[in-house]
Amino acid sequence: MSRIRVLVVDDHRIFAESLAAALAAEPDVEVSAAGSGPAALRCLDRAATEGRRFDVLLVDADLGAVPPPDGRGAFGAVPEAVGEGAVDGISLVAGVRSGQPGVRTVVIAERDDPRRAAAALQAGASGWVAKDCSLSRLLSVIRGVLREETHLPPALLTGVLRELTAARKHRTESERLVESLTPREREVLRCMVAGLGRKAVAERLFLSPHTVRTHMQNVLGKLGVHSTLAAVALARRAGVGPVDLAGDVVERGGQLA
Secondary structure, X not given: OOOEEEEEEOOOHHHHHXXXXXXXXXXXXXXXXXXXXXXXXXXXXXXHHOXXXXXXXXEEOOOOOEOOOOOOOOOOOOOHHHHOOOEOHHHHHHHHHHHOOOOEEEEEEOOOOHHHHHHHHHHOOOEEEEOOOOHHHHHHXXXXXXXXXXXXXXXXXXXXXXXXHHHHHHHHXXXXXXXXXXXXXXXXXXXXXXXXXXXHHHHHHOOOHHHHHHHHHHHHHHHOOOOHHHHHHHHHHOOOOOOOOOXXXXXXXXXXX
16 A cells, blocks of 8 residues: 655644644555654655655644755755845745645644635645644645645635745735846846846856846836835846856846847
């Protein structure tokens, strides 16, 4: 009989161990528990290295802050929103989705929150369940997400759909604004998303600091924002990622103008 490998990630030790014990009583479920984000990342990385990947990750929506992985293991790199400083449970979901897309994630929460549930789905979660739900309900969700199903409490559906519709509207408007930029301005924006300052952008793109300053001003103007932080936030909503600082070399005299 094929067994479902589940990793419970919750910094409330008693809850994590109790939930793991309850799930382990099922004959087709194998469970491990991690009391923190770093511990979860180590478990994921070790399991992937040993060829015994987890099938489902149960993540506490209120998971305490965790440092990002170093990117050297099988877990892989975490997206920009996850990779800088500490991350919460939903950000961890995004990291798992990026590093190990075959692992299904379900967020477990103490209370229903349409906005956070929508954010979890956008991050890559396959479900959202209450911590006080029945064991049979949780098992149904675990088995369901492995069949590519998405599970939400009925009471959350309307609110989540409203949040996702609003997010899509904001994303569409952000995409339209980004499309108004020239290729060179988009490259400058990607450098801004990567956190590069004016001097670093100038060195990378073989431009003078004055020219970069002009490009940055044009980017802010076209995006209708007044700060680099606002421009970066809008860029991320539009799906614009950072420039690849390791590869993605820009040659002098290239086609971008």
